[in-house]
Amino acid sequence: MRRVARNTILLLQLVCFTTSLLNLGCGGGGLSPSAQITQGIQTDSHASQSMQGPMLGFVTASDGGEVRAILGIPGASILSPPLAIPAGVTSLNFAPGQKYAIVQGVAGAPIGVMTFPAANPGPLFEIGGAISQPDMVSFSPNGAAAVVYSASEGRLQVLSGLPKSPRIAREFSSTELANSPRLLVLADDGVTLLEGATDNSVYLLAAGAAPQLLATVGDLEGMAFIPKSVNALVFDRKGGSLSLLQSVNSAPSSQSLVDGLTGLAGKIALQVAAGRVLITSASTNHLWQIDLQSLRVQDLQLPATAAMLEPLRTSGAYLLSWQAGQPAWIVDTSGQSGAVYFVPASVVAGPPLAR
Numbered sequence: 001m002r003r004v005a006r007n008t009i010l011l012l013q014l015v016c017f018t019t020s021l022l023n024l025g026c027g028g029g030g031l032s033p034s035a036q037i038t039q040g041i042q043t044d045s046h047a048s049q050s051m052q053g054p055m056l057g058f059v060t061a062s063d064g065g066e067v068r069a070i071l072g073i074p075g076a077s078i079l080s081p082p083l084a085i086p087a088g089v090t091s092l093n094f095a096p097g098q099k100y101a102i103v104q105g106v107a108g109a110p111i112g113v114m115t116f117p118a119a120n121p122g123p124l125f126e127i128g129g130a131i132s133q134p135d136m137v138s139f140s141p142n143g144a145a146a147v148v149y150s151a152s153e154g155r156l157q158v159l160s161g162l163p164k165s166p167r168i169a170r171e172f173s174s175t176e177l178a179n180s181p182r183l184l185v186l187a188d189d190g191v192t193l194l195e196g197a198t199d200n201s202v203y204l205l206a207a208g209a210a211p212q213l214l215a216t217v218g219d220l221e222g223m224a225f226i227p228k229s230v231n232a233l234v235f236d237r238k239g240g241s242l243s244l245l246q247s248v249n250s251a252p253s254s255q256s257l258v259d260g261l262t263g264l265a266g267k268i269a270l271q272v273a274a275g276r277v278l279i280t281s282a283s284t285n286h287l288w289q290i291d292l293q294s295l296r297v298q299d300l301q302l303p304a305t306a307a308m309l310e311p312l313r314t315s316g317a318y319l320l321s322w323q324a325g326q327p328a329w330i331v332d333t334s335g336q337s338g339a340v341y342f343v344p345a346s347v348v349a350g351p352p353l354a355r
Contacts, residue, residue, distance in 0.1 A: 053071060053072070054071070054072055054073050055069055055070065055071055055072075055118075055119055055313060055314075056070040056071075056072065056073065056074065056077055056312050056313060056317055057069070057070050057094075057311075057313035057314060058070065058094060058098055058116065058313070059319060059322045059328055060092045060094070061324040062091070063091065064085065064090045064092050064103070064104070065085075065089075065090075065324070066082050066324045066325075067082065067083045067085055067092060067121075068080050068083065068346070069119045070328070070330070074330065074332040074339070074341050077341070077343050078343065078344050078345075079328060079344070079346045080346055081346050083119070083120055084120065085121065086105075086124050088105045088106045088109075089104070089105055090104050090105060091104040092104075092114070093137040093139075094116075094310070095139045095143035095163070096139055096141060096143040096311050097311070098311070099115065099116060099117070099143070099163065099313070100113055100114065100115045100116060100143075100162065100163035101113070101114050101116065102134075102137050102146060102148070102159075103124055104133070104134065105126075107132065107133065108132055109126065110126050110127050110130040111126070111127055111130045111132065111134060112124050112126040112127055112130075113125050113162065113163050115163055125166070127159065127166045127168070129168055130157060130159070130168060131148050131149075131150045131153055131155055131157055132153070133152055133153065134148040134150050135149055135150055135152075136184055138184045138185055139186070140186045140190060140225070141225055141226075141227035141228070142227065142228075143162065143163075144160070144190060145159060145161075145169070145186055145188075145190035146158075146159045146162060146186065147184045147185075147186045147193060149184060151174070154173055154175075155171060156172040156173075156174070156181070156184070156205075157170070157171050157172075158170040158186065158191075158193060160190045169190065170207050176205075177195060177205070177211065178195055178199075178201065178203040178205075179195075179199050179201070180197065180198045181195050181198075182196045182198050183195070183223045185224055187225045187229070188225070188228050188229070191249075192204075192225075192230045192249045193205045193206075194214070194225075194232055194245075194248065195211065196234075197220075199216075200216060200219060200220040201214075201216040201220070202214045202215045202216075202217075202232075204248055204249060204252070206249070214245055214254075215234060215243070215245060215254055217236035217241075218236050218237070218238030219236055219237040220234070220235075220236060221236070221237045221264075221268040222234070222268040222270035222279065223235070224271065224277075225272075226292075227273065230247060230248050230249050231244060231245065231248070232244070233245075233270065233277060235268060235279060239260075240259055240260050240261035241257075241259035241261070242257045242258050242259070242261065242277065242279070243256050244257055257290070257292075258290055258297055261288050263284050264279065264280070264283070264284055265281060265283040266283035266284075267281060267282045268280075268281050269281065269308060269309030270309075271309055271311060272292075273311070273315070273316070274333075275292050275293060276289055276290065276292065277289070277290040278309060278318070278333065280302070280306040281306065282305060282306065282307055283305060284302075284305060284306070285301060285302040285303070285306070286299055286300070286302065287299070287301075287302055287309075287338065288300075289333065289337075289338060298337060298338070300331070300337065300338045300340070302329070302331070302340055303340060303342075304320075304329060305321075306320045307320065307321040307322075308320065308321065312330065316332055316334035317330055317331070317334070318330065318331050318333065320340070325345065326345060327343055327344050327345045328342075328343040329342060329343065
C-alpha cells in the first residue's frame with residue numbers, strides 16, 4: 001500500500017507539473033476542462049512561456065526533421081511540441097552539453113553549426129570547406145572540437161573552435177587511415193585522435209605521420225577519451241572487457257580495468273563523465289556503471305532496451321530511447337546508483353514553436 005500511495009503521489013505531482021508548464025492550472029480554482037484544452041492549444045505563446053523554465057535537454061529524430069525540448073527536471077518532465085528547425089536540415093548531432101549541434105543539410109552543402117542558447121535554436125552557420133555528408137560525427141569530451149568522416153567523400157576532418165569560430169584544423173584522406181574506421185574519438189586537446197578500425201585495432205592518427213598501432217582486441221565496439229586527458233577507454237565485446245590506454249600520444253600503455261560485462265549485443269553505447277563509465281547496448285535492458293577509482297561495477301536494470309545513451313544538457317542525464325512523436329526514457333546518473341525516468345510526450349497540439 002505504501003508503494004501504491006507513493007506512486008500515486010508521484011503521478012499526481014507529474015500531472016500538476018505538466019499542467020503548470022502548459023498554463024492549464026492544477027487543483028481547485030483552475031480552468032474548466034474545455035477551457036483548459038482550449039488554452040493549451042490556442043497559440044504557441046503559452047508553450048513558449050513554459051520553455052523559460054527548467055530544461056533537461058533535447059531529443060532529435062534521426063532524419064533531423066523533429067527536435068523537441070525535455071522540459072522540467074528528472075521525475076517531473078515532459079516533451080515540448082516540435083521546435084522550429086530550418087528547412088532542409090536532415091540530421092543534427094548535439095555536442096556534449098547540448099549548447100550546439102553539428103547540422104547536415106541539403107546534399108552538397110557543407111555541414112554547419114546551430115547553437116541552442118535556450119530551448120529554441122539560433123541561426124545555422126555553414127563551415128566553409130567542410131564535409132557535406134558525414135557518416136561519423138564524434139566530439140571531444142568538452143565539446144570544443146569534433147572529428148567528422150565521410151566514406152563517400154573519402155575525407156576525415158578535425159574541427160576546432162567550436163561552436164563560435166569553427167574551422168578545419170586538420171584533414172586526412174581515406175588513404176591516410178589505417179583501415180576503414182569503425183570508431184573515432186578525439187581528446188579535449190583537439191589534437192589527439194584515435195581510430196578504431198574494422199580490423200579491431202586502435203590507431204593513433206597524427207598529422208604528417210603514419211597511423212600508429214596502439215592495441216588490438218577481439219571485438220572492438222566502444223572507445224571514449226577520459227575528459228581533460230589523453231587516456232582512452234576501450235571496450236572489447238569479446239569477454240566484455242574494459243581497458244585503459246594511457247598517454248596515447250607519448251608513451252602509450254594498456255591496463256585492464258574490468259571484464260565480464262556480458263550480454264551486450266548490438267550497437268554499444270559508451271560514455272564517461274565525472275569519474276564514471278557507462279556502458280549499455282541496443283539489445284539489453286542493463287546499464288553497467290563502473291567507478292574509475294574503485295573499479296566498482298553496478299548494474300542498473302532498465303525498463304526497456306537502450307536504443308541510445310546520449311548525454312543531455314543537464315550533467316549526468318542521458319537519453320535512453322525516443323522516437324518521433326513518442327514518449328522518452330532518460331537516466332539520471334548524478335546519484336550513487338542512478339535512476340530511470342519516463343518522459344511523456346507533449347499534450348500540446350499544433351505547429352512547431354516559433355523562434
